Amino acid sequence: MRPGATRLAVSxxxxxxxxxxxxxxxxxxxxxxxVKRRDAKAVAALLKSKVDVNTPQPDGATALAxxxxxxxxxxxxxxxxxxxxxxxxxxxxETALTLAAANGxxxxxxxxxxxxxxxxxxxxxxxxxxxxxxxxxxxxxxxxLVLKGADVNAAEPRKRQTALMWAAAxxxxxxxxxxxxxxxxxxxxxxxxxxxxxxxxxxxxxxSIKILLHAGADPDTKLPSGNTALMxxxxxxxxxxxxxxxxxxxxxxxxxxxxNTPLHVAAQQGDLVLVKALLARKADPNVRTPKSxxxxxxxxxxxxxxxxxxxxxxxxxxxxxxxxxxxxxxIAGGADPSLRAQDGAxxxxxxxxxxxxxxxxxxxxxxxxxNVVASANTTIMHLAVGLGNRTQxxxxxVVQFLADHGAAxxxxxxxxxxxxxxxxxxxxxxxxxxxxxxxTERGGKPKIPSKR
Numbered sequence: 001m002r003p004g005a006t007r008l009a010v011s012x013x014x015x016x017x018x019x020x021x022x023x024x025x026x027x028x029x030x031x032x033x034x035v036k037r038r039d040a041k042a043v044a045a046l047l048k049s050k051v052d053v054n055t056p057q058p059d060g061a062t063a064l065a066x067x068x069x070x071x072x073x074x075x076x077x078x079x080x081x082x083x084x085x086x087x088x089x090x091x092x093x094e095t096a097l098t099l100a101a102a103n104g105x106x107x108x109x110x111x112x113x114x115x116x117x118x119x120x121x122x123x124x125x126x127x128x129x130x131x132x133x134x135x136x137x138x139x140x141x142x143x144x145l146v147l148k149g150a151d152v153n154a155a156e157p158r159k160r161q162t163a164l165m166w167a168a169a170x171x172x173x174x175x176x177x178x179x180x181x182x183x184x185x186x187x188x189x190x191x192x193x194x195x196x197x198x199x200x201x202x203x204x205x206x207x208s209i210k211i212l213l214h215a216g217a218d219p220d221t222k223l224p225s226g227n228t229a230l231m232x233x234x235x236x237x238x239x240x241x242x243x244x245x246x247x248x249x250x251x252x253x254x255x256x257x258x259x260n261t262p263l264h265v266a267a268q269q270g271d272l273v274l275v276k277a278l279l280a281r282k283a284d285p286n287v288r289t290p291k292s293x294x295x296x297x298x299x300x301x302x303x304x305x306x307x308x309x310x311x312x313x314x315x316x317x318x319x320x321x322x323x324x325x326x327x328x329x330x331i332a333g334g335a336d337p338s339l340r341a342q343d344g345a346x347x348x349x350x351x352x353x354x355x356x357x358x359x360x361x362x363x364x365x366x367x368x369x370x371n372v373v374a375s376a377n378t379t380i381m382h383l384a385v386g387l388g389n390r391t392q393x394x395x396x397x398v399v400q401f402l403a404d405h406g407a408a409x410x411x412x413x414x415x416x417x418x419x420x421x422x423x424x425x426x427x428x429x430x431x432x433x434x435x436x437x438x439x440t441e442r443g444g445k446p447k448i449p450s451k452r
Contacts, residue, residue, distance in 0.1 A: 027055050035066040035075055043075055053082045060090035068096040068108055076108060086115045093124035101129040101145070104138035109145065119148035126156035128163070135166035139178045142167075152184050160191040168199035173207035176200070186217040193224045201229050201245070204238040213248040220251050228254050234265045234274065242266075242274050252283045259290040267314035267330065270323040275314075279333035286313055286336050309375075310342035312350075319351035322389070324359040337366035343375040352380050354388040357397040370407040376414035380407050385423035385431045392430040399431055403438050410439050410447050421448045 031051050034042035043063075047053065056062045064084040067075040076096070080086065089095045097117040100108040109129075113119060122128045130150040133141035142163070146152050155162050164184040167175035176196070180186060189195050197217040200208035213219055220228050230250040233241040242262075246252070252262055263283045266274040279285060292310030308320075315335040318326040331337065337347050349372060351363035364370075370380055384398050384407075403409060410418050420439075423431040432450045439446050 028052060029055055031063045032057055032066060035063045047078060047082045053079055053084045062088045064096050065099060069099045071103060071105060073108060080115050086112055086117045095121045097121045097129050098123055098132055101133035101141055102136055104136035104141060106138050106140035106144060109141040113144060113148050119145050119150040128154055131163045131166045134163040134175050135170050137170060137172040137175055139175045142175055142178060146182050152182055162188050164196045165190060165199050168196040168208050171203040171205040173205055176208040177211050180211060180215045186212045186215040195221050197221055197229055198232060201233045201241045202236055204241045206240050206244045209241060209244040219245050219248040225257060227256055230262055231256050234262060239271055239273050243277060246277055252278055252281055261287050263287060263314045264317055267318040267326050268321050270326055272325055272329060275326050275329050285330050285334045288313055291342055312341055313339055316341060316347060316350040319347055319359060319363050320354040322355040322359050324362050327362060345374040346372045349380050349383055352398055353383040353386060356390060356394050357401060360398050360401060370402055370405050378413050379411045381409055381419040382413055382422055385419050385428055387428055392428055395428055396430050396434050399434055409435055418448045420446050420450060424450050
């Protein structure tokens, strides 16, 4: 042999010794591939040829896992009969049982459990088959798992959520009922402080709320923020959930972090059903928000980009948020329209700050003082020029109405701004033009003409 040829032969021999995997036989994954294709004939032929039934994909998923995931029950049965490892897990801890639970497939759950699947199987993150089945809404699968020993109150380690919370979060009231009946704790709390009741409230699931309350859940359960279930329901705008909580005995005098009571929130949101329900339960129609420690800012009962002044009543909040029907309900329930906010703003100011003409007209009928001056020399016209959720023509309707009833048009506030200057800065050009016209018609000139 030539010297060069000898060196080549030695190099090849050394390479073969150093990297034997180059010559190893590749795993036979034909069975997994056939299942993934849903090719029943190929699967049957491969099983007949005694192919290794447990050869996995690179990620650890087996033919059985794929059959279960695809809901191929006949294939799953054949694989189990051929000796498939019922508890094999992929790199995420997913097993055939957790996959069947995710599909809510109680038939396969039962077959897998009968074949020896561990009822307490869980994914890598601790999510159990029971939680997964509860979230999928399969009461039959839930019952089978508990019957075989799954812990009904197990909580996954990170969020500390239980199967009952999973069911409540998805609005599966039948599963909620079933879990409660077999011993699930309705008072458990997750790491973030959410109870099953809180999850049902956010889902607006009245049936589950009633089941949990009947099982002993506290209608006044709180989040770490201090908000009760009723306040959470109202924050989500869930009237039905709020009514279920009220009927279940929820307190009506609680306050959120801003000091609002349920009646304040309902009035602000325009929830007429809850407003009437709260008044019927003797909620104080004149309850006030706390006094504000912030310095007077010249925004009188509302304002542009600033927090409201303290001592707001539900009626003031309803007016500012253009809730005329709610205002009428509050008046019928005993609300006093003569009350003032901490900064001295009256009800009409609240309406002018965000209400449309119908609301402003009604507020005027209750409290017609158009020339009240709030702190920092704020007049009603300083507030009326703000857009809020109104269009410019709607703002102008309010400005014209107030002007027609004698409101001052061109006063300076403590910041040295007139209503025109405020509107110019926002900008609300139509209000600027209208105020300029109205001031001229009264025989004057704008103290601060438009910069535009």
